[in-house]
Amino acid sequence: MITNDPPLPNQSTIEPELIPDPNNVQRVVSAPQPGNERANTIIDCVKAFFTWLGSVILLLVVPLVVILPYFLYLSVNGTAPTAESLTQDKTFILLSIVGVIPAHLLTLLLAWVLISEFGRRPFWKSLNFFWPPSLGPWKGLGISVVCALVLLGLGVLVTYLIGGGKTDLDILIESSYQARLVTAFLAVATAPLVEEIVYRGVLYPASQRLVGMGWAIAIVSFLFAGVHYWQYQKNLGVFTAIVILSISLTVIRAVTDSLMIPFVIHLIFNGIQSIYFVIEPLVTKPKGEPAPALIQAILHLF
Numbered sequence: 001m002i003t004n005d006p007p008l009p010n011q012s013t014i015e016p017e018l019i020p021d022p023n024n025v026q027r028v029v030s031a032p033q034p035g036n037e038r039a040n041t042i043i044d045c046v047k048a049f050f051t052w053l054g055s056v057i058l059l060l061v062v063p064l065v066v067i068l069p070y071f072l073y074l075s076v077n078g079t080a081p082t083a084e085s086l087t088q089d090k091t092f093i094l095l096s097i098v099g100v101i102p103a104h105l106l107t108l109l110l111a112w113v114l115i116s117e118f119g120r121r122p123f124w125k126s127l128n129f130f131w132p133p134s135l136g137p138w139k140g141l142g143i144s145v146v147c148a149l150v151l152l153g154l155g156v157l158v159t160y161l162i163g164g165g166k167t168d169l170d171i172l173i174e175s176s177y178q179a180r181l182v183t184a185f186l187a188v189a190t191a192p193l194v195e196e197i198v199y200r201g202v203l204y205p206a207s208q209r210l211v212g213m214g215w216a217i218a219i220v221s222f223l224f225a226g227v228h229y230w231q232y233q234k235n236l237g238v239f240t241a242i243v244i245l246s247i248s249l250t251v252i253r254a255v256t257d258s259l260m261i262p263f264v265i266h267l268i269f270n271g272i273q274s275i276y277f278v279i280e281p282l283v284t285k286p287k288g289e290p291a292p293a294l295i296q297a298i299l300h301l302f
Helices: 022-030 032-078 083-087 091-098 100-116 136-162 168-175 178-191 191-211 213-232 236-256 260-283 295-299
Strands: none
Touching: 032 091, 032 100, 032 168, 032 191, 091 168, 091 178, 100 191, 136 191, 136 236, 136 260, 168 178, 168 213, 178 191, 178 260, 191 213, 191 236, 191 260, 213 236, 236 260
């Protein structure tokens, strides 16, 4: 009943709608501030940069550490190693390739430390290392296989048409069959996982939040291709194929918001080439004649 009687002395005159809702207060307090978001983005970019820089340094330093005992062994035994003799030393070359394995493992550890903060954050979830919910594992796997075959075919075509000289990788794998086997192992067991985590798992999302999708794709693709430049600088066709692969994998990562698909594409791409690494001596023509140009183009693409 509505009356015009004045309120009693001990009666509250506060309207119900003016009483703050504790739920609303909590939402206001817990809402992220723009300044904090910007600071977190910059911190993530710093972590991503040091992950990439650390991966490059480890690839340069760790193989040298692995080689050092053999180098000292040669020096102690009166064999003064020279740059020319080392480039012809099969053991030296094999050890330099084997040294990439601990470098990759240490890179994974570095990425885990920086991204998960020593396990305080979920590492794989932070990287989006899962199949996109809209695709699922089977459809995602099928798409990955098709993309890998298309990229491999395109790479073979580009390498065949443009061509180029013998790369440093060619010299390594031609030094011995053991070097060829270790290279094939690296191409499947560690390289796809490590490179995808560093470039498209860590670098891309951090860059994307700071500068947007387009610039992030350009930055990551440039860094990935740039690291491979010194390995393939003598063969423009192979380097062009690497650039195409880098851009394609980064675009796929951006569109699908998933690291799993570019990883599987990279794994299949390298896996097929690893098979050729192993069987190439068997398909080489007799009397030391080189294999057909198309096969050579495939072998150059690692």
